[in-house]
Amino acid sequence: MHHSQSHPFIAKLESxxxxxxxxxxxxxxxxxxxxxxxxxxxxxxEGDCPSRCxxxxxxxxxxxSTTHNGTRQILSFHIPGEMPDLQSIHLKTMDHSxxxxxxxxxxxxxxxxxxxxxRRYPRIGSALWRETLIDGAIFREWMIxxxxxxxxxxxxxxxxxxxxxxxxxxxxEDHTCELPITQGELGDxxxxxxxxxxxxxxxxxxxxxxxxxxxxLTVLDWEGLKRAGEFEPTYLHLESDRPAA
Amino acid sequence: MHHSQSHPFIAKLESxxxxxxxxxxxxxxxxxxxxxxxxxxxxxxEGDCPSRCxxxxxxxxxxxSTTHNGTRQILSFHIPGEMPDLQSIHLKTMDHSxxxxxxxxxxxxxxxxxxxxxRRYPRIGSALWRETLIDGAIFREWMIxxxxxxxxxxxxxxxxxxxxxxxxxxxxEDHTCELPITQGELGDxxxxxxxxxxxxxxxxxxxxxxxxxxxxLTVLDWEGLKRAGEFEPTYLHLESDRPAA
DNA sequence: CGTTTGGTTGAAATGTGTCAAACTTTGTGG
DNA sequence: CCACAAAGTTTGACACATTTCAACCAAACG
Numbered sequence: 001m002h003h004s005q006s007h008p009f010i011a012k013l014e015s016x017x018x019x020x021x022x023x024x025x026x027x028x029x030x031x032x033x034x035x036x037x038x039x040x041x042x043x044x045x046e047g048d049c050p051s052r053c054x055x056x057x058x059x060x061x062x063x064x065s066t067t068h069n070g071t072r073q074i075l076s077f078h079i080p081g082e083m084p085d086l087q088s089i090h091l092k093t094m095d096h097s098x099x100x101x102x103x104x105x106x107x108x109x110x111x112x113x114x115x116x117x118x119r120r121y122p123r124i125g126s127a128l129w130r131e132t133l134i135d136g137a138i139f140r141e142w143m144i145x146x147x148x149x150x151x152x153x154x155x156x157x158x159x160x161x162x163x164x165x166x167x168x169x170x171x172x173e174d175h176t177c178e179l180p181i182t183q184g185e186l187g188d189x190x191x192x193x194x195x196x197x198x199x200x201x202x203x204x205x206x207x208x209x210x211x212x213x214x215x216x217l218t219v220l221d222w223e224g225l226k227r228a229g230e231f232e233p234t235y236l237h238l239e240s241d242r243p244a245a
Numbered sequence: 246m247h248h249s250q251s252h253p254f255i256a257k258l259e260s261x262x263x264x265x266x267x268x269x270x271x272x273x274x275x276x277x278x279x280x281x282x283x284x285x286x287x288x289x290x291e292g293d294c295p296s297r298c299x300x301x302x303x304x305x306x307x308x309x310s311t312t313h314n315g316t317r318q319i320l321s322f323h324i325p326g327e328m329p330d331l332q333s334i335h336l337k338t339m340d341h342s343x344x345x346x347x348x349x350x351x352x353x354x355x356x357x358x359x360x361x362x363x364r365r366y367p368r369i370g371s372a373l374w375r376e377t378l379i380d381g382a383i384f385r386e387w388m389i390x391x392x393x394x395x396x397x398x399x400x401x402x403x404x405x406x407x408x409x410x411x412x413x414x415x416x417x418e419d420h421t422c423e424l425p426i427t428q429g430e431l432g433d434x435x436x437x438x439x440x441x442x443x444x445x446x447x448x449x450x451x452x453x454x455x456x457x458x459x460x461x462l463t464v465l466d467w468e469g470l471k472r473a474g475e476f477e478p479t480y481l482h483l484e485s486d487r488p489a490a
Numbered sequence: 491c492g493t494t495t496g497g498t499t500g501a502a503a504t505g506t507g508t509c510a511a512a513c514t515t516t517g518t519g520g
Numbered sequence: 521c522c523a524c525a526a527a528g529t530t531t532g533a534c535a536c537a538t539t540t541c542a543a544c545c546a547a548a549c550g
Binding site: 395396437438440441444 | 505506507508509
């Protein structure tokens, strides 16, 4: 909990396995260029071939892509401690963009540094690979959500996911957490229009499942919200769910 | 081209980088239990905690998940040379199922064997990580497809993708390849009903973009199909698109 | 304090789902 | 190899979730 304040990345890895002293030190010494970024700024853009990847230290970000007719699909939301473009160490060209949602503090780490870290500390390498696999699991779940659930359930599912992920890194008190996304962004993540996102949110509020004001989400009826969104947290592969070795 | 017949996995890796003699030998010697599987059989199921992963040697397979009301979302299609459940080496519990579409020949390789392979031959390890990242890129693209394009465009996009992937491993002649999926499966992949999948397919055929009979797909107008599906193959990260080192 | 951004509302248009039936192809056991 | 069952495809009419468009309101902000 303390570490999530001081260094969210270490906290994240330590939620997976216990770092050896040497590993922990390597992470602390990790050379990175820390930088503040205003809200709604692209960090990397589709088509770029970045030579470093970014560690989100503070703030919210999202990955997205835009279709020909100008509509946008948000592919994922990101919270502190995550490396949203880690895949770029093995995939040269960005096939989507990464953007801040709130003002953020990000650390840029060169690909060479990351590769070196993975080589020297294979357990960290495995953990990073694992992170990208969980990313993939979340993408799959979003596909199910968008493809097979109707808007009301989709929204509930997403709210459950965000609450669960925030709680997992100590950023939720009880059933309350920050959720600084607009209804437009919510719609873009769920594959619906702003207008419909608005109507669906109103319904969820009317059904007393959540309250969402001033960028703060409070889940009033966790079981009800889970049920409505068919939320099963297995796909997030949290805590205890790890291979033996 | 020859290798895709003899050992599609080696062919796949060789499309990414040139294997050293030792690496190649290690792959040939890879202990695996080869097994035939009938069509429409689950290979691993949601909730399982497999101790090995499977290499698809012959046939088509798909990953899928089922919602509460019984509808199914297909998450990906798989062709020979792929390891559809490679993620299980780092994610203990399966969050979706893997099923054959046609009769298949699969090779089961224990997680320990794969981990050992990655440890001994880091370049192979990187290549496997990379494969799972491309998986993720395809999931993202499907999200965009399902979330932001209408059914007609979705279908075109998927057909472009399958043709491109088949061609990449030498399984397409010209603009013709095998595509042994039913309209039900197509619908489940696109997030629409069978009925609608059928109507959309008819339209695409009427527009002379494709012919699809007897499990064989022929693209009659590649540029037209690409345009209709807004297909940009970048996200497949084929051939030349690799990091320098 | 005005301007921008985000939220809310209503009515009409439309893409896709649902249901139910018929038709066609494929596969299989006798 | 036929006969029959099962699986897959096609069709029509109707229902409904979601989009579109257009306006208005509220909150945030410099």
